[in-house]
Amino acid sequence: MATIMSASNATATSILSTVETLAHTVRRTINTGAAGLDMLDTYVEDARTRQVDASKIARHSYRKNLLMEASMEQARRDQQVIRDIGNDSQLKQLFETNHQELEALFAS
Numbered sequence: 001m002a003t004i005m006s007a008s009n010a011t012a013t014s015i016l017s018t019v020e021t022l023a024h025t026v027r028r029t030i031n032t033g034a035a036g037l038d039m040l041d042t043y044v045e046d047a048r049t050r051q052v053d054a055s056k057i058a059r060h061s062y063r064k065n066l067l068m069e070a071s072m073e074q075a076r077r078d079q080q081v082i083r084d085i086g087n088d089s090q091l092k093q094l095f096e097t098n099h100q101e102l103e104a105l106f107a108s
Contacts, residue, residue: 081095
């Protein structure tokens with residue numbers, strides 16, 4: 001009888017030990033998952049803050065930058081036309097004629 005009780009106690013102890021190990025593993029898995037979610041949340045919040053700040057600055061200087069870039073682009077095109085035409089009166093006449101014809105497309 002003592003052997004049966006001893007074996008039962010050993011089995012119960014073994015089962016309890018297994019349950020304890022399983023509970024510890026589950027608790028660690030949940031803690032790890034929660035830590036991962038916290039890290040992800042922090043990363044997303046940081047990205048959101050960077051985006052808000054960058055957008056605020058971009059909106060502040062958008063029109064100024066747009067005007068400067070468009071002005072520089074147009075100035076370079078104008079400069080290129082002057083270089084291309086140079087002292088070539090025939091090219092200058094063709095350019096002016098073509099320009100007037102194309103401009104007339106938008107007159108109406």
